[in-house]
Amino acid sequence: MNLLIFDLDGTLAVKYTDEILPGVYEKFKELGYDPKQGAIAHPMPNPYNITRAVAQPEGIRTCIATNQGGVGLREIIEARGKPNQSKLTLPTVELVYERLKTISYMLTGSYHEMQVQAAFNLVDRKTGKWAKPYIHGDDLEQWNPEFRKPNPGMLNYFLNYFQPETATYIGDRPEDKQAAAAAEIEFIHADTYFNRR
Ligand SMILES: [Mg+2]
Helix, strand or coil: EEEEEEEECCCCCCCCCCCCCCHHHHHHHHHCCCCCCCCCCCCCHHHHHHCCCCCCCCCCCCCEEEEEEHHHHHHHHHHHHCCCHHCCCCCCCHHEEEEEHHHHHHCCCCCCCEEEEEECCCCCCCCEEECCCCCCCCCCHHHCCCCCCCCCCCHHHHHHHCCCCCCEECCCHHHHHHHHHHHEEEEEHHHCCCCCC
């Protein structure tokens, strides 16, 4: 099985939105999916009540690995005890997952076809420390600093989970390329993969 792991912002969609970038729907059709092009952004229905199966392309699995440090930034702002305007625009954990699942639906026709991972932590520029220290076994793995690209934690998570024969990471930033190198998998730039240049 060939595992395709996608970065999110600047690769599949415009940051903080579910506006799909050029070439993405076309590519997912080519992969064998039935994208819901033009699907209206809407809250994900109760994920536990969805039984509809998706036509899954043979020989490939797709997932998303995305840095969502905005969630960590919320933590930092909150820890300082002075919520400000910018906090209102920063995503929560729930919003990140809702967005990821909506994008999975738009690209594949199923909320659950694309496995998703997000890195919520980031380094506080003022203190040089992680927004939320990771305590092994006592926290969500999404807060593990090892998950934040350029570290390969999210990619390694998928490699362990799927045990694919081959794997490729598609992204638009140097840290994506570095994460792929650290996980020892192929990297393809999003502009190349989606024929945007
Ligand atoms: Mg990106």
